[in-house]
Amino acid sequence: MARLEGRFTAVKRSIFLRQVPTPLDFHAGRTFSTQSARFGRWTRRQFTCRRRFCAGAARAPTLHPLEYFRVSPNREIALPPCFIAFSSREPVATSLENALAFKRQPHCGRSLRREGRAIPDWNVAQGLKLLSVVYRSRHLLVKVAHRASAACVVTFDSYADTNDLDRRAFGEAFFAQNRISAIHVVNGRNRWYHEPDWREAIDAVRKAASGYARLVTYGSSMGAYAALRFADHVGASTALALSPQYSRDPRKAPFEDRWPGQRRGKWLPELSGPLSAKVPVVLAYDPAMTSERLHAERIASEMVVERLALPHAGHAMAAHLSECGLLSDLVLEVIRGSADLTALGRRARTRRKQSQHYLIALSHAAHRAKRDEVALAIARRAAEIAPDRNLGWHSLGYLLSKLQKHGEALAAHHKAAELAPNVAAVQLRFAAAQQDSGDYDGALRTLRSLSDKPTTPEVRRKLATMAFHIRVLRGVGRVRAALRSR
Template sequence: MTGFSKDCCFVTFEPFGHSADLDRTAFGANFLSASRIDAVHILPAQNDWYQHADFLEACRRVAEVTRGYQQIVAYGSSMGGYAAIRFGGLVGAGSAFALSPQFSIDPRQVPFDRRWIEQARKLTFVSESVSSRFVPSAFIAYDPHGPDLRHADMFRPHTNVIDIPLPNSGHPCTLYLAELGLLQAAVVDLAKGTFDPVAFRHRARRRRKEAPEFYVTLSHRASHRGHSDTLSLTLAERAITRPQASLRCLTHFAVLAAHAGRMSDAFEAVDRAASTEPHHPAVRRAQSEILEVAGDLDQAVTILERLCQDPVPTGNDGTRLAHLRWRQRLPLYRQLTHPTALRRFGRLLDRARRGLGLPR
């Protein structure tokens, strides 16, 4: 959407998503339009991390549109933040506002991070190796207590990084900032040229306990660090009592509640999530896991089978589906692989790894 003003134009890069519909609403589009800020939106059809042969030509065409603006800001979250910094120069941007950007998902470059390994196996990093043109300067907001800190550090030789560390904001920190009402204000300030990253960070820290994502992130970390299931569940429950509790909050609590034997609470929470986005992959994964814990393997398998048929794969659902089918067929395997027992065993392994100083 252009035509509001020649002062500033945002170029947005879509984050990792679950829709292949190119008519979907682009990242930040509604807010930018409502704020009368010019914007050009780049939407990929797949979660391919912008690794396709015609991407360079697409960026050249965007640069033709943005030519003549006084300020051009590349804007994105996670996968979109990756592109905003790495390819922002190709669209004419002088700066980027990147939320939890990944430097790369190529395991040869980021061997410390396996969150995206399934997606990386399917990609040839053609744009990354040929088309990278980093923006001169990048505001990077990230959670310093996770792997996103290392990704932020890897950008430093390529661009002037202006750090916005947001402890326990999770990945991506986008929802955390939106819950606090700070994301929209930052975008407006960037468009005006008045954005103060230090004041922004301080406001986020002062208000962090208002954000459900803050508690969900603490809950995840309590689980990964081997703390009691009770602590993880308590933190997750605190998140869903907030009025703006997100789908991520609800599904996370639902799964923890199921493993704690609170099945009615689990189904109630996942039903709340499904009432807003019934086809979201995270909702269906949570439904499948809760049904597995409840002993309904047939329905758990059916949900995963449908999820694996989605046009845009977003997770390692095929591996989990194979596991559930083995549980269906073999009674002994079913007894040995009860999901709650496996979670507890995994926590013990994590605790042992930390004690030995081994990577997770």
């Protein structure tokens, strides 16, 4: 039995690396060799995609050889929840849509058809694994999935708490399930894509996207900045930007005080000019946040913008829309070119009370207005509507810490840390709550457990700073205890 299991594992791994036909191969008439299992016996067969090009038809985009990349089985790492780390004011990777929209969309088992010919079906897991990596450097990765769609979406990852380029990209599961061709740009560090090799990466995107009738760039926060900045470079038809930044350069956006660790980053002059007015933009943002509103106004001064303004949606617009059940509708309508933003706004307002992100933003607005009891009641409600997610407990703990209720704050942060053991911002706030309650040894254990996991340089610097500060406080406490005992 052990020998059979080992043989099955070896064969399974070989298939994982094997290229299978996609809808584009039916245009090119490629020949494939596949393996299949029936009654425990593996058979091998060849077949040729018979369809040829019609006269005058546009050629399909060129497929590139597949490259194996790891898909983490740990969903806490692959799909970190989308929220703002209020303590450090640095947002964690905004990929909640991969978890929420993926659950809501029923899987359609029907085979797609184009001009009377059936296209082979494939499942989402297969679509996620079989991606073609067309560019890789130390800090950037571009991977492509050609599927049966006339349109293609170029996604850009947002602020991430890991430098693992092989993580699941922004929107990857959603586009795989809806069988929409997608090109995913993944960042290894949080520099708003101001990387020395940005031209090579964008050239790879443009080549992979050639031949599609419609091209949409899409991103959230830092990814939305890239979706706007590179839309004209890749030849996009339109851009979908959720909570974007006009710039992170303090000379161009002096009002932006989030992400202080990136203010010292080098901004490339070739990516610091005006945004291109050639590409229309669908812009979703929270006008109740001053920084979000100012970014939107500056973007609208240089580009043709259709606005979806949702007050108190927060910075994590993708997560808010997903919780309202509207993210999929917005993305698909923008891809089709038929987005009715007025109707979407009305539906969002009627559904927003079921959104955890809306309640959290509302609680912080109440706290800023000195209505602490109201803020605390709303924050508790936000934690109760989704008790199995860390976001509500994380936000509740933050608010309790602000109100100097350290015992309750520690309990809330402990709950959040249990639900998200691999999310850096959650663990850092839990360690801070332990420090506030006087549990220095526990705070150091929390930081030590986080240091063994893949993190960004920013997180590592915070770990070192917090650990040094806690050790100093622990030493001072021991000296005081010794003096009192005399």
